[in-house]
Amino acid sequence: MELTDRIHERIKVHRNSTVRLLQRLVQERSVSGNESAAQAIIIEKLREIGLHIDIWEPNYAKLQQHPFFVSPRSTFIGSSNVVGIKKGLGGGKSILLNGHIDVVPEGDISQWENDPYSAEIKDGKMFGRGTSDMKGGTVALLLAIEVIHALNIPLKGDIIFQSVIEEESGGAGTLATITRGYTADAAIIPEPTNMKIFPKQQGSMWFRLTVRGKSAHGGTRYEGVSAIDKSILVIEAMQELERTRNEKIKDPLYQNIPIPVPINIGKINGGSWPSTVADEVRLEGRIGVAPEESMEDVKLEVERQIKLLTKKDEWFAEHPVELTWFGARWVPGTIDLEHDALKTLKNSFKEVLKREPVIEASPWGTDGGLFTQVANIPTIVFGPGTTEVAHHPNEFIEIEKVLEAAEVFAHMIVEWCNN
DSSP states (O other): OOHHHHHHHHHHHTHHHHHHHHHHHHTSOOBTTOOHHHHHHHHHHHHHHTOEEEEEOOOHHHHTTSTTOOOSOSOOTTOOEEEEEEOOSSSSOOEEEEEEOOBOOOOOGGGOSSOTTOOOEETTEEESTTIIIIIHHHHHHHHHHHHHHHTTOOOSSOEEEEEESOGGGTSHHHHHHHHTTOOOSOEEEOOOOTTOEEEEEOEEEEEEEEEEOBOOBGGGGGGSBOHHHHHHHHHHHHHHHHHHHHHTOOOGGGTTOSSSSOEEEEEEEEOSOTTBOOOEEEEEEEEEEOTTOOHHHHHHHHHHHHHTHHHHOTHHHHSOOEEEEEEEEEOOEEOOTTOHHHHHHHHHHHHHHSSOOOEEEESSOOTHHHHHHTSOOOEEEEOSSOTTTTTSTTOEEEHHHHHHHHHHHHHHHHHHHTO
16 A cells, blocks of 8 residues: 555544544643643653654743734733654754644633534534644644654654744744754644645734823814824725735735735724813734745834825824834744755645645744744644634634644655655
8 A cells, every 4th residue: 555545544544533632622721831741642642653752931031032923911921832842863854843732712602513623513514713823734744743643663763753832922832943953944834725825924923002182172173183083084095005025025925915014003002081181092904924024124114104294184283193112023924935845745745635726825923933933944834724704703624624634744754744
């Protein structure tokens, strides 16, 4: 029996145990600061497979000194990273398989048809927070490693599996693996790409714009200056910046994405009383960063756009909008389209699924940018699940896609690590 058939048959053997593993992980509410129970399940599986395991709590004080560090937390006590290593025989390329264990909160429970952590299976889909983003992808990685181990397939290069914390808040968990010394010849991140291959990942940054006015009684509002009214001009300026930034993007990998690098105003807070003219409004949002852009250059673009407000309204000359960069940040990343790792993944995809893969650029950020920019590890994003349901009520993943992704991963690992 050929290797392709052996892998396929072995994945079918492990189907039920894989589904149960994913259910157990989804049933653990592993939001930031509460990852330990889910990580314990990962550790149990790594021990079962027979990998060497490294478990540690990232050193907050040490990471805080790193220029790429961001986190809303003040400690990682109780939140461990987990790494499993399968050593190769030597002489082959190594591969790093990175999944994040943290999930975003479930939000308004009333919008869910079932408990967000039920992991209920219906019509071939598993429902629950984290199924798509990205416990399904992590389980696919584990299944691939398990199948390679069970079939006793010899590998020259090392496999480094990582289950990290803090991806949803900007990547501190992955940064901690880099500062701990983990590296490889290539990396795969199984975020929910709907089985598309993303050789480029958008970055993003959070910003705050503070708009000031002049308070007055609502009955004589003409004596004041409404910060709410002025904030409309600020929002329009950011919309204009979004248009001009996206007009410059000609990359064909973005041709199916309506807005390659969006600017989103996600939060507005201002005013103090219905009968008082608002004297301050705070706008908070996210700006996308294209794969080849630098984050510092994008910051300068925003600063220039805000300064141009004085040409639209003299008020801003004496009362300039205050720009603050804060909170989460994802670093953009890209891999050469002719890189051997990308070719290997594409070949494995075609071998397993008998069709050409769709190659696109990611419309959102991942930890891949940290690998490419900080650790110089060529990184590809590819996995089961879809962005459309990630972070949404009734999040789900198709179980068959998890198995298909695992089969693709297994093929790629064998081919890559034996070259």
